[in-house]
Amino acid sequence: MKTAxxxxxxxxxxxxxxxxxxxxxxxxxxxxxxxxxxxxVSQDEYIDAAIETGAEVIMVSSLYGHGEIDCQGFRERCxxxxxxxxxxxxxxxxxxxxxxxxxxxxxxxQMGYDRVFMPDVDLESVIELLxxxxxxxxxxxxxxxxY
Amino acid sequence: MDIVKGKISKKSLMELRKKVLExxxxxxxxxxxxxxxxxxxxPENMNFAKALAQADAEKKVLLQPRAGVALVEEHIRLLKxxxxxxxxxxxxxxxxxxxxxYEEAQRGIDKSQAAGQSLLxxxxxxxxxxxxxxxxxxxxxxxxxxxxxxxxxxxxAEITLAAGFSSFEGGGISYNxxxxxxxxxxxxxxxxxxxxxxxxxxxxxxxxxxxxPFGPLSGTLVPPFISHSIAIIEGLLALEQGxxxxxxxxxxxxxxxxxxxxxxxxxELADEYFHQSGYDDYALSTVFHQWxxxxxxDESKAYGVISWGAVAAALSKATKVIVKTPHEAMGxxxxxxxxxxxxxxxxxxxxxxxxxxPQTQQLLDEVALIKRETRCVIDKVFELGGDCLAxxxxxxxxxxxxxxxxxxxxxxPGRLMPVRDNHGAIRLLDRGGVPISDDxxxxxxxxxxxxxKEEGREPGFQxxxxxxxxxxxxxxxxxxxxxxxTKK
Numbered sequence: 001m002k003t004a005x006x007x008x009x010x011x012x013x014x015x016x017x018x019x020x021x022x023x024x025x026x027x028x029x030x031x032x033x034x035x036x037x038x039x040x041v042s043q044d045e046y047i048d049a050a051i052e053t054g055a056e057v058i059m060v061s062s063l064y065g066h067g068e069i070d071c072q073g074f075r076e077r078c079x080x081x082x083x084x085x086x087x088x089x090x091x092x093x094x095x096x097x098x099x100x101x102x103x104x105x106x107x108x109x110q111m112g113y114d115r116v117f118m119p120d121v122d123l124e125s126v127i128e129l130l131x132x133x134x135x136x137x138x139x140x141x142x143x144x145x146x147y
Numbered sequence: 148m149d150i151v152k153g154k155i156s157k158k159s160l161m162e163l164r165k166k167v168l169e170x171x172x173x174x175x176x177x178x179x180x181x182x183x184x185x186x187x188x189x190p191e192n193m194n195f196a197k198a199l200a201q202a203d204a205e206k207k208v209l210l211q212p213r214a215g216v217a218l219v220e221e222h223i224r225l226l227k228x229x230x231x232x233x234x235x236x237x238x239x240x241x242x243x244x245x246x247x248x249y250e251e252a253q254r255g256i257d258k259s260q261a262a263g264q265s266l267l268x269x270x271x272x273x274x275x276x277x278x279x280x281x282x283x284x285x286x287x288x289x290x291x292x293x294x295x296x297x298x299x300x301x302x303x304a305e306i307t308l309a310a311g312f313s314s315f316e317g318g319g320i321s322y323n324x325x326x327x328x329x330x331x332x333x334x335x336x337x338x339x340x341x342x343x344x345x346x347x348x349x350x351x352x353x354x355x356x357x358x359x360p361f362g363p364l365s366g367t368l369v370p371p372f373i374s375h376s377i378a379i380i381e382g383l384l385a386l387e388q389g390x391x392x393x394x395x396x397x398x399x400x401x402x403x404x405x406x407x408x409x410x411x412x413x414x415e416l417a418d419e420y421f422h423q424s425g426y427d428d429y430a431l432s433t434v435f436h437q438w439x440x441x442x443x444x445d446e447s448k449a450y451g452v453i454s455w456g457a458v459a460a461a462l463s464k465a466t467k468v469i470v471k472t473p474h475e476a477m478g479x480x481x482x483x484x485x486x487x488x489x490x491x492x493x494x495x496x497x498x499x500x501x502x503x504x505p506q507t508q509q510l511l512d513e514v515a516l517i518k519r520e521t522r523c524v525i526d527k528v529f530e531l532g533g534d535c536l537a538x539x540x541x542x543x544x545x546x547x548x549x550x551x552x553x554x555x556x557x558x559x560p561g562r563l564m565p566v567r568d569n570h571g572a573i574r575l576l577d578r579g580g581v582p583i584s585d586d587x588x589x590x591x592x593x594x595x596x597x598x599x600k601e602e603g604r605e606p607g608f609q610x611x612x613x614x615x616x617x618x619x620x621x622x623x624x625x626x627x628x629x630x631x632x633t634k635k
Contacts, residue, residue, distance in 0.1 A: 012242070018615060098474055
């Protein structure tokens with residue numbers, strides 16, 4: 001498989017850096033080309049980087065509770081700026097308060113995220129899913145994104 | 148504004164203030180004389196510095212939660228609900244305000260109002276302004292501290308101090324390096340000189356404002372001497388601007404000996420450096436933060452982590468302990484979970500109130516080691532700064548002399564790499580550019596080697612990752628799969 005480029009970053013005004021540094025390491029070790037924008041990344045910064053590098057994946061993290069506000073409209077913004085086929089994953093502590101995970105996943109899928117993860121997810125399984133999703137997306141006839 | 152050498156004059160403070168107060172419309176409500184008068188009108192039990200000084204004299208450990216929501220009425224309800232179970236109150240500020248994004252904070256307030264629940268992760272004090280902040284203070288019976296993570300908190304300080312808050316967390320290093328990406332250190336240190344000078348102004352007028360540099364930094368495997376060095380530097384910078392009530396902090400590492408030694412050495416080192424710099428008329432206290440890293444999701448396990456933090460806080464005789472909640476792994480806790488964390492901590496702290504940590508050789512050695520390490524760093528920062536410690540701190544980060552593990556700021560060198568030793572104490576896998584002497588570095592290497600041997604693997608980054616996730620997986624030392632294989 002051709003090396004896939006991924007844009008990695010923590011969205012909004014969030015400065016949680018530890019997981020970001022670990023994700024960079026783990027995804028790089030798994031063979032992805034990781035462009036890590038670090039913490040406090042705006043929607044447009046992800047998109048700029050994705051356009052510039054031809055990235056197939058945008059990996060959004062949010063840990064501080066404002067995820068719901070920060071992540072809204074990201075898919076529309078991508079489409080608006082010409083990224084019609086980018087795969088977007090989101091993970092972290094996405095909402096304020098203890099909410100059933102099914103609810104959180106449904107909410108973010110509705111917003112246009114292809115996959116939604118909780119903090120306790122096994123990163124190996126994320127890597128597997130990502131490889132499958134990229135393969136499907138490259139085949140092109142069945143877009144995994146509904147956009 | 149730029150870093151000032153020495154104390155900011157009253158005249159330049161007044162000039163700087165004019166501009167700061169123009170940042171957001173609520174700044175126009177601030178009048179310094181009225182602020183002082185208002186603080187003096189509050190009952191004595193509302194003053195943070197007094198509460199800490201009294202606890203310090205009585206050798207008590209005070210409890211403080213974290214808490215903040217978007218709307219005033221809701222925030223008052225939250226604090227009143229926590230008040231009976233704690234000694235000191237917080238007001239945690241939301242992340243937009245921390246970045247001075249007051250328009251976004253306003254949207255957060257509006258959306259929260261519409262949603263009927265808080266969509267912000269804290270209390271946007273600047274947007275609410277003086278009147279609503281006073282309403283908050285007046286509905287409470289215990290002193291309130293502003294807790295945040297704001298590199299430029301000048302307007303936040305102006306508003307909250309004038310509205311009766313009597314403690315303000317943060318510092319030019321500790322609220323930059325772990326909390327921002329691109330704010331230059333020379334800027335944030337200058338902003339915090341202003342805040343210290345403003346606090347010093349209140350102090351001169353008879354209102355003691357407690358200042359608390361943020362101890363835990365990135366909260367992730369920070370060796371005690373790193374956080375001690377930064378805490379003491381920020382303490383000295385605060386003293387220089389006229390602050391007299393100082394609380395220095397430390398975040399739990401998890402190894403009891405190292406944690407108790409850390410609080411003992413922090414206090415002794417601070418006194419040593421403060422006296423050495425010519426200050427004698429200050430009130431020093433310490434704060435112990437329960438585990439700041441990743442928590443287990445299971446609430447019973449989380450109570451275990453909270454209790455262990457309570458043990459270390461009580462045995463180290465820290466003046467206060469910042470309490471976590473059983474919802475930590477999930478993000479912002481419900482008010483019930485927040486109170487449960489306090490009740491759990493109170494139980495442990497009370498049971499240990501009459502017990503002493505035995506002064507074993509191992510404890511004394513650890514105290515001595517932390518002191519030697521800290522002196523290596525601070526003395527170098529003094530050397531780099533010449534007659535200006537603030538500039539010394541900026542130089543120190545550029546040179547790699549100060550380095551905070553896992554911090555997001557581009558001003559942070561990020562070359563130092565910590566890892567746990569075989570007993571869970573935090574040591575240096577790689578000292579980076581931090582001027583730890585070779586003989587001390589050798590001690591670290593030996594201790595890490597002991598662990599490597601036990602686990603049958605070479606020390607490396609995988610060990611560090613395993614350590615970061617260990618507590619949420621039920622261990623202190625991240626043994627990976629290695630130990631499990633050999634023992635089974």
